[in-house]
Structures are given as structure tokens and as C-alpha cells.
Amino acid sequence: MHAITLAVADVERSAEFYRALLDVEGSGIIGTEYPRSADQAGGTTAMFTLDDGLIVSVYAREDMALDSGVDLPHGPTSTIGHFVDSRAEADAFLERARSAGATMLASPYTRPWGMYSGFFQDPDGHLWEIVANPGGGDPASVG
Numbered sequence: 001m002h003a004i005t006l007a008v009a010d011v012e013r014s015a016e017f018y019r020a021l022l023d024v025e026g027s028g029i030i031g032t033e034y035p036r037s038a039d040q041a042g043g044t045t046a047m048f049t050l051d052d053g054l055i056v057s058v059y060a061r062e063d064m065a066l067d068s069g070v071d072l073p074h075g076p077t078s079t080i081g082h083f084v085d086s087r088a089e090a091d092a093f094l095e096r097a098r099s100a101g102a103t104m105l106a107s108p109y110t111r112p113w114g115m116y117s118g119f120f121q122d123p124d125g126h127l128w129e130i131v132a133n134p135g136g137g138d139p140a141s142v143g
Helices: 011-022 061-068 087-100
Strands: 003-008 045-049 055-060 079-084 116-121 127-132
Touching: 003 011, 003 061, 011 045, 011 055, 011 087, 055 061, 079 087, 087 116, 087 127
Parallel strands: 003 055, 079 127
Antiparallel strands: 045 055, 116 127
16 A cells, blocks of 8 residues: 545645644645636645655545545544554554544553554544554564
8 A cells, every 4th residue: 555545624734633643744735736626626635655655645525525426424434553563652642643633532452452552533533543563563463
């Protein structure tokens, strides 16, 4: 996977949130010279490249719907998982999410299978799970 693009209500607000959450520099906003028209999606998006090369992008919900031809659901329909090496890293990421304006959900705890995780929602309701992978390696093999 190279990129994940999230449908958002306000690209600038979401860019500010993700810039703080992901601890990246710059606005990330591109494509402002391509405004939306009645039959053409706009090009304004914000893109942030993470250390592992994955691009996290936010794109206006109306533009994504127009571009794809799909009526997009509101509310979470999936979870974005972010794995870190330790409980301390998970707690630090969750605190950064809170400071950036996330809606914090149930307090993080250690799952019966050994993974420590917690959840939050971004300003548009996208559901994130931050997981401390106790054994390292492939998280699909834990348990």
C-alpha cells in the first residue's frame, strides 16, 4: 500500500490535525489551483509522507464523492491501525492525538492476547487504533 486518502469536511482543518498528529512539517496542501465545479471534482488535498513511505492524504468529501461517483457513508466504516514498539510509544501517540484535537475513546488497555491498544477519532470521525506490538515482527502472527 502506498497511500490512504481520507474523506474530510474541511481539508485545512484536517491538514492541521494530521500535521500535529503525525509530527510533520509544512502545510501538506496542494492542488488549490483546481477548484471544484458542478461536474468536476476539485484538486485540493493535503498529503503527508511518513518515514516508511506511506502517504496519508485528506481530500474533501464532496470532491471524493464527485471524483469516484460514490455516495460516501458518514461515520467510521473501518479502523486505521498504527503499530508502535512499546506501550510508552502508544501512550505518547495517543497523547499527541488528544493534543491535536482527537476525540479520545475508551482508555487504552492490554488485550487478552497481549497487545496494548487505544482508540480515538479524528475531527471527521475516522477511527484510529494505536497498538503496542509486544513481540515486534509481524503483528498478524501475535497470539
